[in-house]
Amino acid sequence: MGQSTPLGCTPADHTANLVNLLKKLDKGACQRAAGIFRVLGDPARMQVLSLLAGGEMCVSEIAAALGDSLPTVSQRLKLLRGERIVSQRRAGKHIYYALADEHVVRLIVNGLAHAGERK
Amino acid sequence: MGQSTPLGCTPADHTANLVNLLKKLDKGACQRAAGIFRVLGDPARMQVLSLLAGGEMCVSEIAAALGDSLPTVSQRLKLLRGERIVSQRRAGKHIYYALADEHVVRLIVNGLAHAGERK
DNA sequence: CAAACAGTTGCATAACTTATTAAGTAATGA
DNA sequence: TCATTACTTAATAAGTTATGCAACTGTTTG
Numbered sequence: 001m002g003q004s005t006p007l008g009c010t011p012a013d014h015t016a017n018l019v020n021l022l023k024k025l026d027k028g029a030c031q032r033a034a035g036i037f038r039v040l041g042d043p044a045r046m047q048v049l050s051l052l053a054g055g056e057m058c059v060s061e062i063a064a065a066l067g068d069s070l071p072t073v074s075q076r077l078k079l080l081r082g083e084r085i086v087s088q089r090r091a092g093k094h095i096y097y098a099l100a101d102e103h104v105v106r107l108i109v110n111g112l113a114h115a116g117e118r119k
Numbered sequence: 120m121g122q123s124t125p126l127g128c129t130p131a132d133h134t135a136n137l138v139n140l141l142k143k144l145d146k147g148a149c150q151r152a153a154g155i156f157r158v159l160g161d162p163a164r165m166q167v168l169s170l171l172a173g174g175e176m177c178v179s180e181i182a183a184a185l186g187d188s189l190p191t192v193s194q195r196l197k198l199l200r201g202e203r204i205v206s207q208r209r210a211g212k213h214i215y216y217a218l219a220d221e222h223v224v225r226l227i228v229n230g231l232a233h234a235g236e237r238k
Numbered sequence: 239c240a241a242a243c244a245g246t247t248g249c250a251t252a253a254c255t256t257a258t259t260a261a262g263t264a265a266t267g268a
Numbered sequence: 269t270c271a272t273t274a275c276t277t278a279a280t281a282a283g284t285t286a287t288g289c290a291a292c293t294g295t296t297t298g
């Protein structure tokens with residue numbers, strides 16, 4: 001257990017490697033990671049992300065889908081943008097938002113997986 | 120692209136599968152996931168988790184390591200416990216805390232990985 | 239059982255978040 | 269260029285959350 005080569009490692013070894021990574025967590029890294037988690041930590045923003053998981057949408061579409069006001073949705077997107085969780089693209093009058101990368105997708109799915117586990 | 124079998128799928132397909140999962144996010148799932156992320160979204164609590172990544176620790180040890188008061192650390196652990204992010208084990212006078220499972224470890228590492236990406 | 243140690247809980251205050259309304263910017267079209 | 273649509277930003281008011289202190293619970297030891 002605890003070998004350092006990434007090739008051919010068992011799930012247990014994989015976890016051990018992750019733990020080694022975690023040990024190196026300095027204050028700054030904690031702050032940055034917390035910043036991302038904090039923005040993900042709101043049901044309304046998670047719903048926006050859940051919509052965006054289905055594909056690009058403009059602000060009005062998101063607002064209509066969730067039954068929220070435009071400024072409210074815009075504020076939420078601003079926070080998500082701040083942590084690079086979503087990306088922005090203007091097309092004429094509309095601004096389309098999307099999940100920034102597949103990293104974000106994985107992050108959210110992992111959160112859900114943990115949420116699904118009821119002891 | 121977008122085949123449904125989990126076996127032999129490319130990274131792109133894998134991401135597509137994750138996106139399909141995300142589409143199913145209902146309000147309840149969003150709330151549960153957000154609850155977990157909210158608790159992770161604090162630098163002080165992330166530092167506690169970073170310590171626990173190195174192995175089990177009792178409350179006094181954590182408090183000493185971070186230079187925080189005992190009640191403060193206890194409150195943080197209570198929140199983490201509430202979302203089953205850490206587990207508790209009593210041994211005599213001491214109560215030892217640990218990361219609840221490797222799922223949590225992955226979650227935190229993914230958050231850090233995203234935090235590390237500076238555009 | 240009493241004293242000491244290890245943690246937890248409750249409460250009050252300070253700091254932060256979020257939603258709402260109104261005003262401002264940017265792009266299109268008449 | 270003036271009006272309209274689409275969105276952002278600002279200001280404020282309401283609600284949350286974190287922290288520190290004091291009191292309490294549970295466990296061991298004398």
